Amino acid sequence: MFTSKNRIDVVVVGSGFAGLSAAIEAAQAGCCVHMLEERDFCGGNSWISGGALAAIDTDRQRRHGIDDSTRLMFEDMMNAGRCNNPQLVKLVCMHSFEVLQWLRRDFGVKFMDRLEQLGGHSAPRCHSVEEIQGRNIINPMLARASRLGVKIHLQTQMAGFTYSDEHFITGVVSHKPGAGAQNIYANKAVILATGGFSGEAAEADDLCTSLDGSGSEVLQIAAQAGAELIDMEHLQMLPCASPDEQGRGVAPVFASYVIFPYGFMVDPSTGKRFTNEWADRKTRADAMRALSSYPVGITDQRALEVVGDMVYDHMDENVTRCFDSLEALATFHQLPYVTLQDTLRTYNRYVKQRCDADFGKSIPVKARPLQAPFYSVRLWPKAHSTMGGIRISPQAEVLHQSGQPIPRLYAAGEVTGGIHGMSRLGGCAITECLVFGRMAGRQAAMLTDIKEMDR
Numbered sequence: 001m002f003t004s005k006n007r008i009d010v011v012v013v014g015s016g017f018a019g020l021s022a023a024i025e026a027a028q029a030g031c032c033v034h035m036l037e038e039r040d041f042c043g044g045n046s047w048i049s050g051g052a053l054a055a056i057d058t059d060r061q062r063r064h065g066i067d068d069s070t071r072l073m074f075e076d077m078m079n080a081g082r083c084n085n086p087q088l089v090k091l092v093c094m095h096s097f098e099v100l101q102w103l104r105r106d107f108g109v110k111f112m113d114r115l116e117q118l119g120g121h122s123a124p125r126c127h128s129v130e131e132i133q134g135r136n137i138i139n140p141m142l143a144r145a146s147r148l149g150v151k152i153h154l155q156t157q158m159a160g161f162t163y164s165d166e167h168f169i170t171g172v173v174s175h176k177p178g179a180g181a182q183n184i185y186a187n188k189a190v191i192l193a194t195g196g197f198s199g200e201a202a203e204a205d206d207l208c209t210s211l212d213g214s215g216s217e218v219l220q221i222a223a224q225a226g227a228e229l230i231d232m233e234h235l236q237m238l239p240c241a242s243p244d245e246q247g248r249g250v251a252p253v254f255a256s257y258v259i260f261p262y263g264f265m266v267d268p269s270t271g272k273r274f275t276n277e278w279a280d281r282k283t284r285a286d287a288m289r290a291l292s293s294y295p296v297g298i299t300d301q302r303a304l305e306v307v308g309d310m311v312y313d314h315m316d317e318n319v320t321r322c323f324d325s326l327e328a329l330a331t332f333h334q335l336p337y338v339t340l341q342d343t344l345r346t347y348n349r350y351v352k353q354r355c356d357a358d359f360g361k362s363i364p365v366k367a368r369p370l371q372a373p374f375y376s377v378r379l380w381p382k383a384h385s386t387m388g389g390i391r392i393s394p395q396a397e398v399l400h401q402s403g404q405p406i407p408r409l410y411a412a413g414e415v416t417g418g419i420h421g422m423s424r425l426g427g428c429a430i431t432e433c434l435v436f437g438r439m440a441g442r443q444a445a446m447l448t449d450i451k452e453m454d455r
Contacts, residue, residue: 298329
């Protein structure tokens with residue numbers, strides 16, 4: 001007999017933004033929460049993320065002279081995703097300010113006093129955490145979870161579900177090296193927050209920005225339990241990564257904050273621009289992958305000064321290279337110099353006119369014509385986010401293939417599908433994880449207890 005003395009209310013699988021949000025909400029509601037993490041540290045890919053959060057903060061945006069709205073953010077996400085679930089997207093946008101304030105108020109998370117406009121967004125609405133490090137959000141969340149008594153099991157994988165005689169999910173089967181399998185029963189619910197499987201989906205290990213071991217095992221377990229999987233064919237390629245470094249590296253921040261807003265990319269075979277550098281990720285990645293060789297991103301010293309000192313922590317002389325002249329840059333990258341000169345002159349004219357006649361790129365207010373010294377980065381898309389996953393309801397319930405919720409099973413974060421469609425906008429992942437992680441934790445806490453039964 002499973003007695004009340006060893007009863008666990010909620011089991012959360014995964015310890016990133018979504019998992020920690022769920023665990024904290026459930027624990028604050030009085031639940032006994034246990035969390036499983038397969039690695040020997042918490043946070044997963046959330047830990048190594050850039051920590052940018054897309055949110056509508058009307059007062060702050062107005063102080064910066066920015067006109068934005070929940071409706072505009074919704075339209076941006078839908079346009080980028082192409083096949084998103086509008087109900088889920090609406091919730092992300094509606095609750096974006098709420099989760100931003102939650103991080104500020106309840107966890108003391110510090111955001112830089114600036115707003116970024118990442119590719120595909122119509123307005124600056126991305127709030128960058130200090131040092132542009134996701135761990136600066138994860139660490140205070142872990143501290144809160146610890147104070148609330150959340151029990152974290154490191155190096156512990158989920159191997160399956162436990163079921164009642166009526167075939168209802170009652171917990172999980174866990175596996176820890178050296179300890180074997182163990183049943184962990186949940187008196188209220190199980191919440192899946194294990195992230196994506198880009199580690200499996202990447203063409204090669206060095207063409208992925210995620211941590212090693214980012215796999216699909218839990219998705220397969222959920223599917224075997226009847227969960228519907230959607231959008232599994234869509235993989236987001238991060239267009240700001242570089243072939244000159246392993247994994248994520250420094251290029252994503254440097255390109256996203258300096259090159260794409262204030263500079264341009266060229267096809268090395270022609271020396272010409274080939275896409276809107278500020279378009280959504282899929283548009284840019286598809287255009288880049290159509291080239292015969294790695295495109296080169298170009299910016300200048302003044303752009304670095306506009307972005308500020310923080311960018312220097314995301315530079316590497318073997319990746320973000322500096323040149324005293326455009327000719328030196330062209331020679332190093334074997335670009336056609338005369339054509340590159342013409343590309344630069346044309347782009348600088350567009351910057352002065354505040355209108356990109358070729359690709360419709362929005363020109364930032366602080367952008368100035370580029371001049372020496374120049375910086376360059378070779379760029380190439382790397383597997384970053386898996387768009388597909390478990391179908392969920394607006395209450396974060398896992399939906400069965402029949403369309404009905406699977407009782408006492410919830411999911412949040414990249415393990416789910418449908419929210420971002422084919423392409424996720426930068427900064428929207430953390431927002432989504434927090435919104436649906438909190439939703440899952442709250443919903444699980446409100447469930448009635450499973451009656452005591454023989455297991």
